[in-house]
Amino acid sequence: MQATWLPTSYIETEDAVWEVMTSLKQKGIKRVYVDVWNSGVVYFNSSTMRELVGDSGIGRDLLLWSLSAGKELGIDVYAWFEYGLMTSYGSINNDFAKISESNGWILGQYNSFYWLDCANSDVLNFLSGIMTDAIDGYASAGLKGVQLDDHFSTPKGLGRSASQMDAAVSFVRSQLNSRNNSYFSLSPSTLQFSINN
Numbered sequence: 621m622q623a624t625w626l627p628t629s630y631i632e633t634e635d636a637v638w639e640v641m642t643s644l645k646q647k648g649i650k651r652v653y654v655d656v657w658n659s660g661v662v663y664f665n666s667s668t669m670r671e672l673v674g675d676s677g678i679g680r681d682l683l684l685w686s687l688s689a690g691k692e693l694g695i696d697v698y699a700w701f702e703y704g705l706m707t708s709y710g711s712i713n714n715d716f717a718k719i720s721e722s723n724g725w726i727l728g729q730y731n732s733f734y735w736l737d738c739a740n741s742d743v744l745n746f747l748s749g750i751m752t753d754a755i756d757g758y759a760s761a762g763l764k765g766v767q768l769d770d771h772f773s774t775p776k777g778l779g780r781s782a783s784q785m786d787a788a789v790s791f792v793r794s795q796l797n798s799r800n801n802s803y804f805s806l807s808p809s810t811l812q813f814s815i816n817n
Contacts, residue, residue: 660716704772765803
């Protein structure tokens with residue numbers, strides 16, 4: 621194993637980032653995907669989020685801390701947008717989810733998560749905006765790229781099609797395509813989960 625994801629729950633402080641990254645380096649990890657989008661909060665400086673939600677949508681700067689440690693330890697760092705098209709878990713319980721609901725961005729609830737509508741251009745502009753903020757703001761600090769995971773995909777139970785998801789990811793990719801030679805990747809679910817869900 622040469623790469624791993626680093627959830628927000630593992631990195632409460634800058635010292636904790638260094639401790640985890642040092643441990644990962646000792647295990648041979650060469651690439652880390654740092655969770656920067658979770659439960660309606662971005663964990664880096666984002667003008668897109670700040671304009672929409674205000675400071676309540678901005679968490680501690682996990683991305684900068686990770687990039688600093690990664691540069692020192694020789695680990696490549698990518699910004700992992702774990703929540704993708706999800707706003708919240710359990711209820712409309714954060715400021716981003718509340719604003720998304722009032723804007724008509726929420727498609728529905730599935731498995732206790734609230735999902736944004738992949739067919740809504742404002743939703744895709746927002747998601748592209750926060751990802752662009754990460755690339756533009758942190759490429760000079762060594763950010764290698766950005767990644768969406770399986771939470772970008774809309775559950776089929778909410779009525780969106782594969783072609784609508786293809787169009788959504790194509791739009792996001794087009795917005796990021798020319799940004800500082802950064803990589804854009806999508807980490808899919810396992811095949812069986814994807815087929816069933």
